[in-house]
Amino acid sequence: MADNIINVHEVHKTFVSEDKQSLWDRFRGRTHEARRVEVLKGVNLQVTQSETVVILGSSGSGKSTLLRCINKLETIDSGRIYVHGHLVGYREQNGELVAERASITAKKRTDVGMVFQHFNLFLNKTALGNVMAPLRDVKKMSAADARTKAVHHLEMVGLGDKLDNYPTKLSGGQKQRVAIARALAMEPAVMLFDEPTSALDPELVGEVLAVIKRIAEEGTTMVIVTHEMQFAREIATRIVVMDQGLIVEEGPPEIIFTNPQHDKTRALLSRSQTSPN
Amino acid sequence: MADNIINVHEVHKTFVSEDKQSLWDRFRGRTHEARRVEVLKGVNLQVTQSETVVILGSSGSGKSTLLRCINKLETIDSGRIYVHGHLVGYREQNGELVAERASITAKKRTDVGMVFQHFNLFLNKTALGNVMAPLRDVKKMSAADARTKAVHHLEMVGLGDKLDNYPTKLSGGQKQRVAIARALAMEPAVMLFDEPTSALDPELVGEVLAVIKRIAEEGTTMVIVTHEMQFAREIATRIVVMDQGLIVEEGPPEIIFTNPQHDKTRALLSRSQTSPN
Amino acid sequence: AADTTDAGADGAARTITIATSNDAPFSFTDATTGELSGIDGEMFLAIAEQQGWNVEVFVTDFNTLIPALVADKADVIVDAMYITDARKEQINFTDPWYMQGEGLLVPAGSTVEDRDDVAGLVLGAQTGTVFTDLIDTLGGSETQYFDSQAALITAVENGQIDAAFTDSAVLAYSLVQKPNPKIKLVSPYEAYFPGTIGAGLRMEDTELLADINAGLADLKATPQYLEILQKYGLGEDNLSE
Amino acid sequence: MEFITDTLAVFPALFGAVPIVLQLAAGAMLLALVLGLLTALARISQSKVLRAVAVFFVEVIRGTPLLVQLVYIFFVLPSIGIAIDPVPAGILGLGINYAAYLSEVFRSAILSVEAGQTEAALSLGYTPTKALWRVVIPQSFVVSLGPIGNYFIAMVKDTALTSVIAVTEILKTANILNSQTFQTTEIYTAAAILYLMLSLPLARIVVLMERKARSRG
Amino acid sequence: MEFITDTLAVFPALFGAVPIVLQLAAGAMLLALVLGLLTALARISQSKVLRAVAVFFVEVIRGTPLLVQLVYIFFVLPSIGIAIDPVPAGILGLGINYAAYLSEVFRSAILSVEAGQTEAALSLGYTPTKALWRVVIPQSFVVSLGPIGNYFIAMVKDTALTSVIAVTEILKTANILNSQTFQTTEIYTAAAILYLMLSLPLARIVVLMERKARSRG
């Protein structure tokens, strides 16, 4: 298992949200019982070098939460998540998970690149500035080196001519490609994509998918959450189907798409066939 | 022509929008040339008692603008719009249109009821308050009479049990039905609907369309802009197709739907057949 | 308060509003009794009693006394105001009530012995008093103006200024009220500005001026006059001729 | 310990000034609300003259210190024959000053009410004026509640400035006490605490009102 | 006419006070920015103690009048051995007062930066602290620019309050002139105009800065 890049083992995750309280209750310090939703109910997933894992699942099934847990953007209740054989965000102490120092977590996170649905570009920086910033701030590269590297990665995603544009002057597809370049420039062992095209206008989806496809072909290890079935089928080396906080089916795309076993998988596939979007 | 409830004659309407100026230009009082868009290019439309006219047309063709002009929510460049034989918002003086007193326009507007895409319920009033407000403020009815009438109309649209709900506590379909009741309670000679269901979740569309259908069956004169083709076909006594500021085709639904003459009409109908929404 | 001077025509007692900056020991409302007190205060009360007036008190900063009078906020300034030519251009003064001069207040450890020693020091006075003119001539490194005598004294105590010039009576009185080891009065000290104190009135109120002058003359003829001065630490030196 | 008892001993005298403070704040707020709303209406009116007058008023008031405005009203206006007593002058000064700020609150609240609300009212036969008063302004008040409340708290504190125009409010009372007893520390500590006792509960109320208004939305 | 020439004649004397006003405002603003940012960071920090201290500071300062704070700093602090000259005391008082208000500006600006920005930074290997300083705070400054500018204008006007602690700023200069020449109307009119001359251009600049910041957004 140690040669897995990602190893998710029996992970449980519960969200606790407080019920909306009335004005007076709050004023008097009364708290309602919290509402607890178990979003991941014991998830297991291994990703090895150069795999392209595509996660499918209907809305609310826990796909985003799983990705966020891998990157320690969420805490987990129980279970273990190893990246490159190391726990991220925790130390193990007498079989319990204990939070580790933030600076150590930060260092480990550079092994995992993440691309968000809403891009999350730094709004006060140009395209170039976005890619350079972590190289300088985190990797401590010199300005010149960071610049060379950033330009290289921006050219790779076809944005060599937009270096000095601020995010507001970029289309959605361009923004997402900057976000991909920014993550790639950090040379992570694995890239996580959370619905990278679902915030894009239909005509811009293609350019981003093309970039992701090229990265996959170069052998980058990737986990991708997407609703683009056609794309999933083309790119995935393995399909993982989630439902209600569990992985209910997984396998190579040619099998999942032609011979789905689980009801949920069938429902997902049939829905995508009738309506083109 | 005088027995027409609405008579739109050669109406032109141009929107003038100023180009976005740079900070410095504004500061120094420099103005760019205004951008002028002619949205209505000579529209003619007559609506007689108990007709249900449905206006079709692609986005930007001027449908909303036409409805808004009828109710004098927009000024017009030239042409004449008569409601019940009277100009609305203007007096004619030496063949020119001159703005009339606001109080006179207000009085004439009570002849025309309008239902908006976004409902525009008064947010600080309950369902009942919304329907009562214009009865009291405009029709000067007593509180008791206004209340009786408001309750009656709210019951007619199936909201007898939601009288005391504020808009925030109503679903989209319920809000739209309150808006319809509010307009109907003023007993207008004609009701204008501007895409009354396009802001609704699909499952709520039906309840609103049912209400409109019932009103039509009671013989209320109506002009409806909608993209619901099936509904248009069922309800319309006449279909009017607009394109780029002009009425390009009109006729009874059975003819328009089965034997469309104009390219635009064919395009509209074919589009609606392939995609169910 | 403004136009009460005209009241009383119908025989009811006339009400006179006096303006004061409320500095002890000249004219101030006693914190415990609520009564108008002080040298000028008690003298005016004596005059008022004799003339049959009711007295109201209007408190404002010293530098706004004259504006307040001119703006009709009060009828008479009763606040140990020196009779000066500059002020006479704005208001009328009564006959002199008494005489007094300035004192020099310094921190306890100060070596200042006379006003000639203050050159190069940080000097302070109350805004609007005649002493602002004085300290401008003394060559201080800096001059600061305070809105009240209390603030001025506190500033010396705090070491924020090195020397303060103001009415000697105030300084003496404040040290009696709150003995303070951090400050001292320079003594002996001969006033540079022995001045004459009077009450101020609007130019046009000549009738009231005559009434007060008459009352004052009567008061001076009684032993009460000297008693009031002595009660607040002044004496025969301060009698006006 | 002595400090505490001395400080407590100051309170009774200061309490005497609280009614004046409340009178000032209440009177000035009323004036500010009325004048502020009128100014806001002038600023969004059709009349160029009204708009210009309103802008001029707002700019001049917001461009000069309240302290200067109070001095002006109290000492300068009498020279053109308008003599006003300290408390009315304080109410006038505070009221006019805050009217300028409140007018901006009202104006932006009125503009923040969706155009759809006005259009709905017009389509139902309201005149533009009636739509403004019956539909738009009531909704804008809900939006304005929070800012108005905060300005009221600021105003309670700004009553301290009226000490320069001879209003015997808390600070002036403290000054007077100080010039007789010279217990500087105790007196001003008590004054500060008294202001806190006035403004903190008000702040609490404003927060509650704001939440309430929002939850009704 | 005479009024106008008399008023104009007052200006040279008042101009002398402008450098002090600018010194006060600039110094106090610098202090307020630093202290305000620190307070904002304390309020959003993990430490309960820091948060409580910050809240206490903000509430006490916002609950008491600036005038009382200035009097306190100038007349009361010396009794515990901290004697400060008028101008430094004015800078300290204005700075502390505005720090409390700016801390709220910074806090809400920081919270208004989308969580996605922080998450992106974390996912790229920034520590939370670094993400705050390198990603969130620079963006929050852009949002804060307008409010900061407006507070600066308010501060320029509030320098008038330092007249009570013997700072010879514009109002104090006017008071001194007035007690010598008694030209009340001319002097205070000139003072009011001088304040307008300072604050109106500043207001213009703030509007421009705000628009500029928004257009970059």
Ligand SMILES: Nc1ncnc2c1ncn2[C@@H]1O[C@H](COP(=O)(O)OP(=O)(O)OP(=O)(O)O)[C@@H](O)[C@H]1O
């Ligand atoms: N911060 C949160 N607090 C409370 N509940 C949350 C939170 N984040 C997510 N959830 C809940 O967790 C569940 C799973 O969410 P998640 O975002 O992982 O779903 P998803 O599979 O990514 O769905 P989608 O396709 O809509 O993005 C949902 O029910 C969601 O409401």
Ligand SMILES: Nc1ncnc2c1ncn2[C@@H]1O[C@H](COP(=O)(O)OP(=O)(O)OP(=O)(O)O)[C@@H](O)[C@H]1O
């Ligand atoms: N206030 C306005 N200022 C400038 N242009 C406007 C304005 N309102 C509408 N337009 C323009 O007028 C044209 C017609 O608009 P209108 O809203 O009447 O179209 P429509 O047929 O109702 O379209 P839709 O189906 O999208 O509602 C559009 O190009 C629109 O951009």
Ligand SMILES: [Mg+2]
């Ligand atoms: Mg998701």
Ligand SMILES: [Mg+2]
């Ligand atoms: Mg439309």
